[in-house]
Amino acid sequence: MKTRFCLVLLLFALAAAALRAGEFSFSCRTDKSPLEYALGEKMTFTLRLLEDGEPLPGKKLVWTRTGDDGRKESGEASSDSPLVIETSIDRPGFVRIKVDPFDADGKPLMRGRDKFGFDGGAGAAVGQIGGGEIPEDFDAFWAAQKAELAKIPLKVLEMKEVDSGDPAVKCYDLKIACAGGMPVSGYLCMPKNAEPKSLKAELLFRGYAVVGASRPVKQGKERIAFQINAHGIENGRPESYYNELKNGKLRAYGFRDDENRERETTYFRGMVLRLLRALEYLKSLPEWDGKTLAVSGGSQGGFQALAAAALDPDVTQCFAGIPWLCDLSGITRGRLRGWRPNYAPGLDYIDSAFFGTRIKCPVTIEAGLGDYVCPPSGVAALYNGISAPKKIVWKQGRTHAYSPRNAETFVQEAE
Known part of the structure; x- marks a missing residue:
């Protein structure tokens, strides 16, 4: 019996080694x-x-x-x-x-x-390493956009309870009225039976894709967690629904040169309006503690988190992983391009590096020295322009899609 047991262990060890090989x-x-x-x-x-x-x-x-x-x-x-x-x-x-x-x-x-x-x-x-020249009317433009948003009452259009998979967490598929032609659309999760003013709040964003939001159940175990999709579209629909949008109305969204020539027509303007409205909604909830309001996301979600922290002074924490849309005019100054829209003047108003200069709360950034979707020079320009407490973790050999297991990391931080 002992010999047979050892043989089984040996076979398991050999199988595990085979799986690790190569x-x-x-x-x-x-x-x-x-x-x-x-x-x-x-x-x-x-x-x-x-x-x-x-x-x-x-x-x-x-x-x-x-x-x-x-x-x-x-x-x-x-x-x-x-x-x-x-x-x-x-x-x-x-x-x-x-x-x-x-x-x-x-x-x-x-x-x-x-x-x-x-x-x-x-x-x-x-x-x-710096970014380009920030438009003189950058702040005035976004003040005007906030004024347009304020004309639309903060109103829940649809609130449908959905299964969170956790008996301690309640979750809702939520739509909120917004300027810009599309509503805020996402999943809101929080602990059941939370007391008023007892919970921190976090707004979460996803990367570039035509998809609905995911249910932030893990975060919702201990806080109010609201993940919105980038477009104001439906959540939880069949793949065919998103494929139709991806191949039609939302095909190559954000990359259309004609839209990006003007600040009012760039696709990302509506995206920013929706995240501002989502923050406004979170702050209206009785369970919010009135103190902690975090924003987080990666890639396009990193851009959204930076825009949120820049435009809403109530945001207290910002995490931006491999942030997109940094230093968009850098290619006109000879910097490596990355995967991003062609430069056009309207993009100056949604540049992540420019938003970074307006942030007042602590910011944490993750970046890859091999990420040429979001090139290191643009992320460095973002980091250098932030005057708030900041930290950036660089990883050697990290690309946008792949992070080596044992790669060296390098940290910069400043108060």
Whole structure:
């Protein structure tokens, strides 16, 4: 019996090892913090291709160096030894290093269904990276938008209780009247039988997508948690409903050049009006403690969180993960583009970096040195422009969709 038991344990161990086998990763080290290089100073990147944490020889490594200075370099090497890349940049900004590994047959290494590779970098004079010129009437424009919103009474259009899956949490599918042509639409969760003025409140946002809100049950166990969808559309509908919108009315929303020429017609204006109305609604709830009002989101949700903190002085905490729409005019000054709309003057009024300059509450940001949906230079411009207490956590090798398990992190913070 004991022998059989040991054999079973051995088989489980072998099966577990087989499942772990073949996990590719890159180690990347710079000769100093990737945030602390001076202009023109040599940067040295040392990279190693790993499989299950051990060096993986016999692969071809194809690398490219691009950057906010417009320079491009490339080369090839073998994974038999560490790959060392030396470069520099002579203007405030970031260098991007990409490495793609290939096997002996020229096939790329894969991580699941995706090509595997490294994407990261380093910056010079990072503290000097700034955004573009904020429009002189930026504050006046948003004051006028708030005035338009105030003309629409704060009114619940629909409030339908839905199953939270937790007997201690109540949840509602909620729609609220709003300016801009679409209502606020989301899920509101909070503890059952909460006393008046007993709960903190949090407004949550999602990334770029044509989807409904998710039910924030976990957050709703201890606070008022309201997650809204970006568009004011229905929540909890079949996938076909969202696909129809994605391929029709909301196709490439936010990317239409004709809309972005004017501040009044950019799609993001309505998005901001809806988050302002959602905050207004949260503050009207009797259970809110009248003190703590947090906003949080990632990517597009990070943009929304920053806009909320900038435009509502009652917001007390802001978390923006890999925030989108930072320094949108940066591409006109030679910075790496990222995934974002073409620059147009109307976008100056919804730039996350510009919103950052208006925030008064503490802000926490997460960013990737390999995220070229939301390029590091734009996120640095956001961080540098914030005068409130702030913290940013950078991760080497983090892209927009992938965060390495054991990557180095680098923290900047200021009171």
